[in-house]
Amino acid sequence: MLQITLKGGEVRLYPSGTTPLEIARDIGPRLAREALVARVNGVLVDLTRPIESDAAVEFFTFEDEAGRRVYRHSTAHILAQAVKRLYPGAKLAIGPAIADGYYYDFDIARPFTPEDLDRIENEMRAIIKEDLPIQRIEVSREEAIRLFQEAGETYKVELIRELPDEEVISCYRQGEFIDLCAGPHVPSTGRIKAIKLLNVAGAYWRGDERNQMLQRIYGTSFPKESLLKEHLARLEEAKRRDHRRLGVELDLYSIHEEGPGFPFFHPKGMVLRNELERFWREEHARRGYQEVKTPIILRQELWKRSGHWEHYRDNMYFVNIDGENYAVKPMNCPGGIIIYKSRMHSYRELPIRLGELGLVHRHELSGVLHGLMRVRSFTQDDAHIFARPDQLEDEIIGVIDLVNYFYHDIFGFTYHVELSTKPEKAMGSDEIWEMATGALRRALDRRGLAYKVNEGDGAFYGPKIDFHLRDCLGRTWQCGTIQVDFLMPEKFDLFYIGQDAQRHRPVMVHRVVFGSLERFIAILTEHFAGAFPVWLAPVQVKVLPIADRHRDYAGKINELLQAEGIRTEFDTRNEKINYKIREAQVQKVPYMLVIGDREIAEQKVSVRHRSGGDLGGMPVAAFLERIKGEIATKALDNNR
């Protein structure tokens, strides 16, 4: 008999060879129905895999990340099976689960059309209906190679050849279909309920553009039709909130053929920018930052010295002035360094925190441009901290706290942190990298922040912490970063005079909080669906007289508000009040002041809030107090 320890610590006895599925059935019909995969002694396995020794067993359902991945991965196999049935000539590449679904890459002569997707989806439904058992088969390397060679699956053969020697090679079979796969999978195709194929796109084999272009089909699946519907509704909602669409509707910014990737900010977009910048300046001044501005164009020599020429040239723009070569800055750091070097520094002055809202230009591939999210010129809310090595950790912590204040306290975002280590194409020794990475790690640990490690994802001059914020639709965006840099100080021979009157090397921290103003504005636009908090709203109040005879009084109210620094618009057009209100609502203006006979008689204003509706009449002074309070506290709850 086996001793099986369940999640709560309960121990049950089962005969040897019992499967997790049998255990689940024993526990309860609901678990048997919902369990997708089991973890046996820490390893994820199929529910149908017999257990041969005492073990701790845990079950995962669609509620769990692990369960979802298995569910989607099994759906990907069904997709592959359907494609093979309909297009036997298609060769299989890979088909993993991803965040909200899965994809599968195929090598096929003719690209898939939307009609093909419908056909494939129907075939997938048929396979689900057949409820084919999904079986794991372990094979030797030779067998596996022979099997896939005969089937003409050259990509699979390539994958097998690259598996490490000690790796157990497994295949999964469902009906006539067999695929190389580590698993685990759900027990049978019938376990998959609601499916949807979303789109097709080209993708290179192994993500390398020198390789064959494959056709990738994206899809998703859920255990209930209602969950699928919700997911599709979320995608629709994301489309509705798309900042590229809202940017036009709210007249925030535009991008034109005359400058692809170079956005134009309109007056209302500039209000957002300026408010964000004003807030940024206040908070940075308060934390001991000084602001600088460095040139956009600097000699090519500088960029050779900094390493950008070697590591970043492909992303840079160059110009020739009077026969000399210059580069347009893709980063602000060399400028900050030049300022630091412009005079001597004592150990007493450090840390020196030089902030810069720096406009940088980067040549991005044309295919990646995306509204304000991905542009070719953008403003980084940059800062370079020059510190003594003993100050490094505290400085990193200071930035972590600053980021938390911005993201969490002000905008109400949740976020997570990732640590990126030395990339292949890097400057400097492993020791220096280890030192820098260690400082970031210790700072994160001291703040008790959990983080994910991305090996090899650091900048060429140093490791970094990235902050990924999560918007109201659950999407994450990389914004802030903190990069520790021992190399630029070396390259530029930076020093300070220590207590011992000797020269010492400072360490540099590069960091951004918003990341880029452009991207941050795009994220805010989508997060708030254009209904910005009052302190950011391009127009905070619309003054709406009902008829011509109310214009004078309404005009006075409007002037009064403007004199108090409130951003207003005065709608004197000859239109019905309903029409004016509708337009203000569509523009997501937080407050509308309706003014007619009653208001004039009572010397009041009728206040309507964009989401709270009609709030009734009040004296202007009372309204002013209310809105000024919201602005001062940067209130997010603009519902009341």
Add this chain to the structure above:
RNA sequence: GCUGGUGUGGCUCAGCGGUAGAGCAGCGCACUCGUAAUGCGCAGGUCGUCGGUUCGAAUCCGACCACCAGCUCCA
């Protein structure tokens, strides 16, 4: 940059070989109105650009440009 798709007035879109149409927005007139669209009228487009096929091209073909979905990359 690569693969696939799209490009018609400010916006959303119809027309898809016989010489351009709707709704919204804009402008004018009338209505002077109470919390999400008053009515009538007017004006607005070398149909992304260049070239080709054709008696004739917004419609067919090619190249280029831009955009969209991805790949890759990143703030």
